[in-house]
Amino acid sequence: MKVISHKAFLEPYRLDSAAGGRIEAVIEAIKGRVEFIDAIPADEEDILACHTGSHVDYVRGQKMYDLASLAAGGAIQAAFNGLEEPCFALIRPPGHHASADTSWGFCFFNNMAIAISKLKRENRIKKAFILDFDLHFGDGTVEILGNSSYVAIYNPDEYDPNRYLKHVEEMLPDDADIIGISAGFDNHKEDWGGVLSTDDYREIGRMVRKASRKSGGGCFAILEGGYNQRVLGQNVMALIEGLEG
Numbered sequence: 001m002k003v004i005s006h007k008a009f010l011e012p013y014r015l016d017s018a019a020g021g022r023i024e025a026v027i028e029a030i031k032g033r034v035e036f037i038d039a040i041p042a043d044e045e046d047i048l049a050c051h052t053g054s055h056v057d058y059v060r061g062q063k064m065y066d067l068a069s070l071a072a073g074g075a076i077q078a079a080f081n082g083l084e085e086p087c088f089a090l091i092r093p094p095g096h097h098a099s100a101d102t103s104w105g106f107c108f109f110n111n112m113a114i115a116i117s118k119l120k121r122e123n124r125i126k127k128a129f130i131l132d133f134d135l136h137f138g139d140g141t142v143e144i145l146g147n148s149s150y151v152a153i154y155n156p157d158e159y160d161p162n163r164y165l166k167h168v169e170e171m172l173p174d175d176a177d178i179i180g181i182s183a184g185f186d187n188h189k190e191d192w193g194g195v196l197s198t199d200d201y202r203e204i205g206r207m208v209r210k211a212s213r214k215s216g217g218g219c220f221a222i223l224e225g226g227y228n229q230r231v232l233g234q235n236v237m238a239l240i241e242g243l244e245g
């Protein structure tokens with residue numbers, strides 16, 4: 001599978017207390033098994049399709065514009081690649097807590113919203129579905145895209161792993177042109193949330209691939225949270241294997 005990433009994501013940055021070494025841990029686990037493609041920064045026009053000018057100025061003021069626009073660009077590449085074959089964006093900072101005019105939780109630009117809205121503006125999709133399986137509710141994505149008739153968003157909220165998988169399977173559409181996964185791995189058994197196993201991520205990948213095949217659409221995933229570096233890499237690999245399924 002093609003994995004969009006960039007060496008700039010390895011650099012530590014201010015305002016990111018939880019993330020040092022995460023990307024390295026994932027690369028260690030997946031190298032040799034995927035094809036890495038360099039991320040290209042998003043155009044400001046693509047960012048402004050989802051964010052206000054004052055938020056873009058705020059991100060510039062935090063000296064995070066270059067890295068955040070590179071992450072958003074990586075998400076766009078994964079989404080466009082995803083139309084042809086499953087694709088993963090190994091990017092940071094994450095994005096699902098970024099709303100049009102504000103952001104928190106290590107997020108700056110909403111990578112998923114920027115990617116999905118670009119597919120729509122360029123008439124590459126009619127319907128989109130976003131599965132956000134991060135432990136935390138993707139408030140920014142819902143704020144930006146929640147009222148758009150072309151996109152449905154599902155944030156599973158379940159503490160029993162079997163019911164969790166069952167609900168995901170039930171919610172996955174059979175008519176979406178693209179399924180985007182906001183892939184945060186902080187709900188793993190050995191991470192903050194403590195619910196899902198590594199095999200569960202593989203199963204979610206399989207279910208998403210199956211649903212996208214059924215609809216003749218595509219699928220992609222982008223990294224959000226996930227903080228136990230001992231298991232993060234294997235969880236990303238499991239999702240990738242499921243999506244390749």
Ligand SMILES: [Zn+2]
Binds near residue numbers: 134135
């Ligand atoms: Zn999270």
